[in-house]
Amino acid sequence: MLLYATLVATGAGLLKLPVATEAPISWSDAVFTAASAVTVTGLAVVDTGSQFTLFGQVVIMVLIQLGGLGLMTFAVLVLSMLGVPIGLPQVVVLREDLNQTSIADLMRLVRIILRVVLLCELVGTLVLAAVFVPEFGIGHGLWQALFHAVSAFNNAGFSLFSDSLSQWATHPLVNLFVPLLFIVGGIGFSVLADLYRIRRWHRLALHTKLMLVGTAVLIVWSTAAFAALEWSNPLTLGQFDSIADKLSVSWFQATTTRTAGFNTVDIGAIHDSTSLMFISLMLIGGGSTSTAGGIKVTTFIVLLLATVAFFKRRSTLHAYGRSLGYEEVLKVLALTVLSMLLVMTGVFIIMISHDGDFLDLFFEVASAFGTVGLSRGATGELDGVGRVVIILLMFIGRVGPLTLGFFLATRVTPRIRYPASRVFLG
Secondary structure, three states, X not given: OHHHHHHHHHHHHHHOOHHHEOOOOOHHHHHHHHHHHHOOOOOOOOOHHHHEOHHHHHHHHHHHHHHHHOHHHHHHHHHHHOOOOOOHHHHHHHHHHOOOOOXXXXXXXXXXXHHHHHHHHHHHHHHHHHHHHHHHOHHXXXXXXXXXXXXXXXXXXXXXXXXXXXXXXXXHHHHHHHHHHHHHHHOOHHHHHHHHHOOOHHHOOHHHHHHHHHHHHHHHHHHHHHHHHHOXXXXXXXXXXXXXXXXXXXXXXXXXXXXXXXXOOOHHHOOHHHHHHHHHHHHHOOOOOOOOOOOOHHHHHHHHHHHHHHHOOOOOEEEOOEEEOXXXXXXXXXXXXXXXXXXXXXXXXXXXXXXXXXXXXXHHHHHHHOOOOOOOOOHHHOOHHXXXXXXXXXXXXXXXXHHHHHHHOOOOOOOOOOOOOOOOOO
């Protein structure tokens, strides 16, 4: 938490420099932008493309890269490239940063992460260059391609265009490769490492199987739901004539909603029912040890498995020939309850200081906590209290609610045993 807070403060200081902006911005704008970049959220109170100079945009991109990759992972990569030995305390912290249960093969995992990051961002830059270079020229087009590739892979949602990627809503390359960057970046480094090493379904780890299946189901369901809800809306899908265009836009918006934050339609114009669906997807988020936020896909799946196990009177959870124990269920319950409390508290505080639409503010809070970056237009209307709440939610959403819980909690050895009792539930 201190590392991320330090990076936010450093980024804010750099963005406040005169060389970083076209016109002076307030400290509030600088801190909000830096926090949004480090937490790979994408909510913006100033327009990234027009308000920041090339230097400022480079600072934002570096903050996105550091925040998405993970500070400990980046530090270990730098130290290992410099030949500096990594001690056991640093390896233990790295294990926690990558959410691993063992310190074995951690360095190999870090190297795999580096290869995946560089390969995906390089491919993304080359593909987007084919879109942007013909329109903006070689120099400016390559910078646009690099910035959006880094932002997309890290699920940041920052764009150098005021309408995000709406100008290319039906462009085949944008609709195919940008969502692929979302998915690969948000599925989790441990899953990518598992696929890199094994590549056979029956030998994959349970976490990998759950993430792949869960991600696929959520993408199919959200694409179909968005298409069904917005098909005739003249401000969203209704403006496109062909079925193929409507489906491609639905696919893009469905994949970006869980954590990426880009948009190719006006989010403020979607129906209230679609907004509620988006809120649920933003709170679910992506994968553990990834650039995504939310409670994570595996957490959502374990909640469903626990519900099924309760009604079937099972004492353990089963999936793909493996079982999950009591400790995993408790962790999932703690994460979910803490996340819901944080979101509800954030909505409550913002509603006190703002006389705005409830759904817009709820959407904003869910987007901040899920580090998504989509907005129905409430970001620019936030006052000082609202900005502080959103910054805290983005920060907690990136470092993880359980990190906050473990930071505040203290382990106390019980010295007294109490007689068992019963509470009526449900």
